[in-house]
Amino acid sequence: MRKFLLATLAILMAVSALYAQKVKGSDTVLPLSQQEAESFTKANKNANVTVTGGGSGVGISALLEGTTDIAQSSRKIKFEEKQKLQEKGDKVVEKIIAYDALAVIVHPSNPVSKLTREQMEDIFTGKTTNWKEVGGPDMKIIPYSRETSSGTYEFFKEHVLKNKNYVNGIMSMPATGAIVQSISQTKGAIGYIGLAYLDKKIKAVEVSFDQGKTYTAPSVKSAMDETYPIVRPLIYYYVEKSESTVKPFVDYVFSAAGQKIVKDIGFIPISK
Amino acid sequence: MRRFIEKIVENILRLSGAVTTIIILLMVVFLFKEGFGLFNNPVVERGHVLCVNASNKIAYLNSKEIKLIFDGEIENWNKLGGEDMAIEIFRFNEIFSRYSEEEFGNDYEKLPEKLGEVISSTPGIIAFIPGQYMPSSMPKVKALADEKIGGADFFGGKEWIPTSVPSPQFGVLPLVLGTLLVSFIAILIALPLGLGVAVYLSELAKDRVRKILKPAVELLAGIPSVVYGFFGLVVLVPLVQRALNLPVGETAFTGSLVLAIMALPTIITVAEDAMRSTPSAMREASLALGATHWQTIYRVIIPYASSGISAAVILGIGRAVGETMAVLMVTGNAAVMPTSLFAPIRTIPAAIAAELGEAPVGGAHYQALFMLGCILFIITLVMSIASELISKRDPGKGV
Numbered sequence: 001m002r003k004f005l006l007a008t009l010a011i012l013m014a015v016s017a018l019y020a021q022k023v024k025g026s027d028t029v030l031p032l033s034q035q036e037a038e039s040f041t042k043a044n045k046n047a048n049v050t051v052t053g054g055g056s057g058v059g060i061s062a063l064l065e066g067t068t069d070i071a072q073s074s075r076k077i078k079f080e081e082k083q084k085l086q087e088k089g090d091k092v093v094e095k096i097i098a099y100d101a102l103a104v105i106v107h108p109s110n111p112v113s114k115l116t117r118e119q120m121e122d123i124f125t126g127k128t129t130n131w132k133e134v135g136g137p138d139m140k141i142i143p144y145s146r147e148t149s150s151g152t153y154e155f156f157k158e159h160v161l162k163n164k165n166y167v168n169g170i171m172s173m174p175a176t177g178a179i180v181q182s183i184s185q186t187k188g189a190i191g192y193i194g195l196a197y198l199d200k201k202i203k204a205v206e207v208s209f210d211q212g213k214t215y216t217a218p219s220v221k222s223a224m225d226e227t228y229p230i231v232r233p234l235i236y237y238y239v240e241k242s243e244s245t246v247k248p249f250v251d252y253v254f255s256a257a258g259q260k261i262v263k264d265i266g267f268i269p270i271s272k
Numbered sequence: 273m274r275r276f277i278e279k280i281v282e283n284i285l286r287l288s289g290a291v292t293t294i295i296i297l298l299m300v301v302f303l304f305k306e307g308f309g310l311f312n313n314p315v316v317e318r319g320h321v322l323c324v325n326a327s328n329k330i331a332y333l334n335s336k337e338i339k340l341i342f343d344g345e346i347e348n349w350n351k352l353g354g355e356d357m358a359i360e361i362f363r364f365n366e367i368f369s370r371y372s373e374e375e376f377g378n379d380y381e382k383l384p385e386k387l388g389e390v391i392s393s394t395p396g397i398i399a400f401i402p403g404q405y406m407p408s409s410m411p412k413v414k415a416l417a418d419e420k421i422g423g424a425d426f427f428g429g430k431e432w433i434p435t436s437v438p439s440p441q442f443g444v445l446p447l448v449l450g451t452l453l454v455s456f457i458a459i460l461i462a463l464p465l466g467l468g469v470a471v472y473l474s475e476l477a478k479d480r481v482r483k484i485l486k487p488a489v490e491l492l493a494g495i496p497s498v499v500y501g502f503f504g505l506v507v508l509v510p511l512v513q514r515a516l517n518l519p520v521g522e523t524a525f526t527g528s529l530v531l532a533i534m535a536l537p538t539i540i541t542v543a544e545d546a547m548r549s550t551p552s553a554m555r556e557a558s559l560a561l562g563a564t565h566w567q568t569i570y571r572v573i574i575p576y577a578s579s580g581i582s583a584a585v586i587l588g589i590g591r592a593v594g595e596t597m598a599v600l601m602v603t604g605n606a607a608v609m610p611t612s613l614f615a616p617i618r619t620i621p622a623a624i625a626a627e628l629g630e631a632p633v634g635g636a637h638y639q640a641l642f643m644l645g646c647i648l649f650i651i652t653l654v655m656s657i658a659s660e661l662i663s664k665r666d667p668g669k670g671v
Binding site for chain 2: 057061065079080083125139140142147148153154163164165166168169170171172173174178181182185186187188189
């Protein structure tokens with residue numbers, strides 16, 4: 001019995017002594033970090049990277065509490081969060097690892113294929129409620145949104161709604177997959193998803209951020225040459241004093257192999 | 273030696289009982305402590321103030337007015353009883369685009385001064401800034417009075433927008449009503465079905481059929497709720513939408529359907545057990561008096577088992593009220609006051625599950641979610657007490 005206990009203890013200690021680091025946060029960045037971690041550990045046999053999701057906010061608050069080494073985020077750190085870190089005497093380091101374009105999507109049978117930012121603001125804040133007001137058929141608009149725990153939700157609110165609140169009682173879905181599913185089966189639906197999730201079941205609309213002068217369709221190409229306006233950075237945050245621990249992994253993400261994974265997953269690599 | 277070991281085992285058992293009880297009590301205390309912390313929070317996000325130019329007559333705004341202003345719905349001070357002057361919204365981050373980073377000095381010591389400059393020079397301004405950078409020494413800057421979140425706002429509020437900046441809206445009415453509506457309809461659907469199956473299983477089915485059917489029903493209870501949710505989203509949602517010709521398939525009704533399926537095993541199992549525990553003397557006496565099989569069932573067995581059946585119903589409701597994942601996936605999660613069965617709603621468990629991830633630990637949103645947990649706890653507590661009382665009633669009283 002005692003031998004068994006000793007053995008377990010020894011194994012546990014050996015495991016924790018292994019060089020390990022934790023990445024936590026945004027569900028958008030999650031698949032990317034997982035892939036990166038997988039091929040990183042393949043290349044470095046004694047490295048150990050644990051990746052968990054939960055939302056950008058979760059990751060950053062974990063960084064504040066010191067329970068993660070890297071916070072993955074699909075939004076910029078808020079001023080208040082930065083202040084809290086500074087009060088603790090930590091300096092936060094921000095590394096943009098990739099970009100993600102948000103596509104605004106509708107049901108494939110919907111004839112509307114172009115929207116301006118102002119029109120989208122009115123739709124998502126509830127001022128426009130019928131498709132005929134934006135040049136479509138006489139049909140109720142049903143806007144879909146992500147849950148509040150998502151960085152996508154906040155980015156869209158800041159960037160497209162100009163900080164106004166979503167319409168009270170917007171349909172909010174727990175995951176991007178659920179949004180795609182719902183929009184593909186609801187004729188009057190509109191929603192927003194990451195570029196990587198676009199498929200044939202839904203239709204992406206062209207958007208314009210200059211009052212309708214130019215419309216751009218979302219694609220990796222238009223996001224890379226900066227003609228597509230709804231693009232957000234995907235970011236790793238860590239505190240300066242743990243730089244030496246996280247450096248090998250972060251460097252790997254920036255390497256050619258790491259950026260190839262970015263592209264394979266459907267995000268936009270930083271090397272433009 | 274043996275006595276000694278027995279003694280130890282006894283004590284371990286006693287200890288584990290005590291520990292479990294204490295843990296449960298502590299959890300309840302924790303839940304309520306966190307929940308009631310909500311009412312210590314100011315209406316405006318904690319640590320922030322709303323400032324106006326000192327020439328402005330307005331000294332106080334309520335949470336609803338603040339939200340309408342920052343949503344651009346109220347655009348003039350005269351609608352709030354002030355002068356005829358356009359409202360200019362100023363969010364803290366805008367300061368960084370008006371001045372360059374160097375102008376704030378190291379460690380942002382000049383930040384209050386710059387904020388003060390902006391506020392003093394704009395008569396119609398309403399500025400939302402962190403309290404620590406409030407330029408309090410400047411005479412032309414006035415902070416609006418701030419109140420604590422009140423019970424009436426929380427329990428009577430009709431808007432649930434916890435991420436609204438600067439003044440989050442925590443009205444739980446839509447969530448509570450949504451939860452009760454979905455559960456109630458679910459029970460209305462599940463009850464006749466469940467009772468029917470229970471009667472069939474306990475009285476009519478042949479032994480062989482029962483041996484297959486009973487475990488199959490119990491198996492239903494073992495399916496993870498996400499699977500129900502997924503089934504609901506992919507199969508029931510389009511079905512409901514097409515069958516009823518609705519603009520959207522994620523409705524309270526769809527949620528009720530899924531919950532009804534999920535509550536069935538509980539109702540069937542408990543009700544069937546109650547019916548089968550009717551003493552055979554009762555049955556035989558009824559048959560001996562010349563009653564038919566059917567008369568025996570609904571004049572003797574069902575009344576005899578009525579306490580067990582009521583317990584089944586309440587346990588079923590309890591299951592439905594607390595169910596999270598399946599409802600989260602099929603009801604559309606729109607936090608609106610339920611006006612129709614065929615419109616999206618949001619339930620309490622779904623709100624907690626979906627939002628706790630983002631809510632900053634210890635903040636007002638976090639505590640509001642705990643408060644929701646308290647409400648849910650009280651609902652299910654009442655349910656279990658009721659079912660306990662009912663099932664303790666003398667069996668056979670109804671005969």
